[in-house]
Amino acid sequence: MQTAHSANEANYLTYKGKYKGLLGWIFSTDHKRIGLLYLYSILTMFSVGVLLGLAMKFELLAPGKTIMEAQTYNSAFTVHGVIMIFMVVIPGLPAVFGNIMLPIMIGAKDVAFPKLNLLSWWLYVLGVILVLAALMFGSGAPDTGWTFYAPYSFKSGTNLLPAVFGAFVLGFSSILTGLNFLVTIHRLRCPGMKWTKMPLFVWTLYGTAWIQLLATPVVGITLVLVALERMFGIGVFDPALGGDPVLYQHLFWIYSHPAVYVMILPAMGAISEIIPTFSQKQIFGYKAIIASTMAIAFVGYLVWGHHMFTAGMSGTAQYYFSLLTFIVAIPSAIKVFNWISTMYKGSINVQTPLYWAASFVFVFLIGGLSGLVLGALATDIYVHDTAFVVAHFHYIVFGGTGFAFFAAAHYWFPKIYGRMYDKGWANTGWLVFFIGFLALYTPMFYLGMMGMPRRYYDYLDEFHSGNILSTFGSWIMVTGLVIIVVNLVRSARKGEPAEMNPWHSKTLEWTVSSPPPVENFDELPVIAEDDGPYNYK
Amino acid sequence: MSEEKHHIVPYRVYIIVLLALLALTFASIGITSIELGEYTVAGALIFACIKSFLVLTYFMHLKYDKKYIRAMVVFVFVIFVVMIVITFLDYLYR
Amino acid sequence: MENNANGEHVHYDAEASKIGMWLFIFTELLLFGGLFLIYSVYRFKNPEAFHLAAEELNTSIGALNTVLLLISSMTIAMSTTTLLLKKKGATLGLLAITIIIGIVFLVNKYFEWGVKFDHGIWPGSEHLLNDFSQGEILFFGLYFVMTGLHALHIIIGLAIIVAAIIRIRKGTVHENRAALLENAGLYWHLVDLIWIFLFPLFYLIT
Incomplete structure (x- = not known):
């Protein structure tokens, strides 16, 4: 046992295992190292996606061709979508902060299946390579949009097969992560950590994991069918052979709608950790947040058709999907009320994570309310496939998940690296980013309502001023991003050493040293019978 | 890890379940060879559901x-x- | 919970493995679930054509394969009992029978597909596209995809059983650490479960 003991003295960043250097990371089964592997790979792909987004915005600076041809633009938004959805936002919070924090938060030494966890990351890398191969080799980058809609997805002459297989492999990686988290939460909670005492971030990861598990295989088989359709012409989605392309959309959204809850639920969980910490108060309505989390996960599974209001569904189905869509808004609103009530009469400690969390609530509110416009049948027909939709989902996916990701990054940074970032630069970065974000996406609401369609490299002159503002916004936002990332990278190496619990948080990850030791706990923590959630001694 | 308890299922149970499954299989083949019109699928699916219930309960140990x-x-x-x-x-x- | 020299866990939690396997089975069920959903929609839209096309399939081979899979499900279920009763020889014997039956199933499937290919029926074949209605094309498309995917799962299941046999022989799977064998069993029953639905939906709707 002596070796194990000495291993426990080093923290997870510095310990020496079987392998040294880079190999010690890419073959490590330590959940915290795997989380960081995800962080670095996701940030890499994120920057590729951001560059593509910048290029698209530059193209839209003026009507007509600015820097790229129509076909290049089609590939740009396809690849931007595939990268951002499948490689950044879906794995984002669960695979990075879930991996690093989940076991510590429930008082475990690791996830239930550490090797499977490592396999998930390897599959992620394989998926990324496959999709990038589609870009660089063969007959041109895919141009179908990230949705791979039939029948164009098997008529398009571009190199779609590797992209589809890549998305399938990424889905498999996501399933394994979800499976691992579910078993971990069921089996590895420390003594006394009852279900009703788990931190809310863990609860949202639990709901997320179920969605990953039950929804991802549906898109998996759908993508396999698209691939088979391309290779053999089985006819399943080909209208020329009797197939129904609308059925493809059903199957695609049976996954991809719940997938937006995979993106947003852990984001809500992170916000539910941050707001009480910086309000120095107990979270308001702990059980209401749990109930609304599970309600969102469940009802979110049943509303996929609101992406298809103009696709030719039956009227009955449209009414049903519209009604349920409005019902999903209720649990989301419950959460917002809970966050605001938590801050009410709190002793608010204004720090960078709170700026991010507060702006999250703001943009999430706008994104959510604009979602109701799209969930209503009559207005959706008017704004469907316009810039309005693009603005809406960027407010939710980027404004929601993205802001929460940076909130979580600034919140857990001192725990992960054992160092504190420069708070002044962090706040500046947030402000610049926030202004850029609003300038980038808000004009698109207006442009969409005026009738500017999405996914075109060109537009009418009347949309020019809105697009100029939007493109300027993209430059400001990227400036903010650079400030944030440079500050964090610099601080990870040279920042001031951080205390064990700089924010006076209540959860278990703040009871271990920063950065955490290899096995998290020398002795498993025990939660006493009369301790409530966020009240462990 | 001695706290885990295994329920050892006797062979007899498995044999009875197998016989029941085989009987249901042949019953469903018999039923569907009769001309039942639109109820054929319903009939076949009911038999399949009973069979899968047996597999889940006994073979997969859910019981x-x-x-x-x-x-x-x-x-x-x-x-x-x-x-x-x-x-x-x-x-x-x- | 103990640690080895690398700081990795060396713990054994049978219930965790079991839940893990069940959760994996859920994803497999929904993978096939997507296909069953497609099947039900197209059957609803083309009842006549599905009826006609199903006549092409050989019910006897389908029934034979059903019986085989059910028997193999029993043998692998029994092997858990024998392992827990510490009868290693009987366990290995039952697993061997399971594997043989699985291979026979695949051989049957091979001949069944072969007959279809001889008749010029395969996805995208000219005979299929020119001489059959759209509903029948869909039926055969789904038939090949679903039975093909099922056969792939049989192969995966066989691989897991082989892994269990090797571990039992090495002695790392025994009456106190039976999780691998139990999971191999669960997976094999999943394959059986899917076939229980595939069989009537493709062979019995004539």
Whole structure:
């Protein structure tokens, strides 16, 4: 046992295992190292996606061709979508902060299946390579949009097969992560950590994991069918052979709608950790947040058709999907009320994570309310496939998940690296980013309502001023991003050493040293019978 | 890890279940060879459901497992049925 | 919970493995669930054509394969009992029978597909596209995809059983650490479960 003991003295960043250097990371089964592997790979792909987004915005600076041809633009938004959805936002919070924090938060030494966890990351890398191969080799980058809609997805002459297989492999990686988290939460909670005492971030990861598990295989088989359709012409989605392309959309959204809850639920969980910490108060309505989390996960599974209001569904189905869509808004609103009530009469400690969390609530509110416009049948027909939709989902996916990701990054940074970032630069970065974000996406609401369609490299002159503002916004936002990332990278190496619990948080990850030791706990923590959630001694 | 308890299922149970499954298989072949029109599929599916219930309960040990695993299995089947019903809201009324 | 020299866990939690396997089975069920959903929609839209096309399939081979899979399900279920009763020889014997039956199933499937290919029926074949209605094309498309995917799962299941046999022989799977064998069994029953639905939907709707 002596070796194990000495291993426990080093923290997870510095310990020496079987392998040294880079190999010690890419073959490590330590959940915290795997989380960081995800962080670095996701940030890499994120920057590729951001560059593509910048290029698209530059193209839209003026009507007509600015820097790229129509076909290049089609590939740009396809690849931007595939990268951002499948490689950044879906794995984002669960695979990075879930991996690093989940076991510590429930008082475990690791996830239930550490090797499977490592396999998930390897599959992620394989998926990324496959999709990038589609870009660089063969007959041109895919141009179908990230949705791979039939029948164009098997008529398009571009190199779609590797992209589809890549998305399938990424889905498999996501399933394994979800499976691992579910078993971990069921089996590895420390003594006394009852279900009703788990931190809310863990609860949202639990709901997320179920969605990953039950929804991802549906898109998996759908993508396999698209691939088979391309290779053999089985006819399943080909209208020329009797197939129904609308059925493809059903199957695609049976996954991809719940997938937006995979993106947003852990984001809500992170916000539910941050707001009480910086309000120095107990979270308001702990059980209401749990109930609304599970309600969102469940009802979110049943509303996929609101992406298809103009696709030719039956009227009955449209009414049903519209009604349920409005019902999903209720649990989301419950959460917002809970966050605001938590801050009410709190002793608010204004720090960078709170700026991010507060702006999250703001943009999430706008994104959510604009979602109701799209969930209503009559207005959706008017704004469907316009810039309005693009603005809406960027407010939710980027404004929601993205802001929460940076909130979580600034919140857990001192725990992960054992160092504190420069708070002044962090706040500046947030402000610049926030202004850029609003300038980038808000004009698109207006442009969409005026009738500017999405996914075109060109537009009418009347949309020019809105697009100029939007493109300027993209430059400001990227400036903010650079400030944030440079500050964090610099601080990870040279920042001031951080205390064990700089924010006076209540959860278990703040009871271990920063950065955490290899096995998290020398002795498993025990939660006493009369301790409530966020009240462990 | 000595606390885990294994329920050892006697051979007899497995043999009885197998015989029941075989009987149901032949019954479903028999039933569907009769001309029942649109009820053929319904008949075949009812037999398949009974068979899968037997497999899940005895072969897959759900009868002897903790209750929450059973609850999960039921939940997954419910989700799947709901998924089909909702999709048919489209196809039935189109 | 103990640690080895690398700081990795060396713990054994049979219930965790079991839940893990069940959760994996759920994803497999929904993978096939997507296909069953497609099947039900197209059957609803083309009842006549599905009826006609199903006549092409050989019910006897389908029934034979059903019986085989059910028997193999029993043998692998029994092997858990024998392992827990510490009858290693009987366990290995039952697993061997399971594997043989699985291979026979695949051989049957091979001949069944072969007959279809001889008749010029395969996805995208000219005979299929020119001489059959759209509903029948869909039926055969789904038939090949679903039975093909099922056969792939049989192969995966066989691989897991082989892994269990090797571990039992090495002695790392025994009456106190039976999780691998139990999971191999669960997976094999999943394959059986899917076939229980595939069989009537493709062979018995004539």
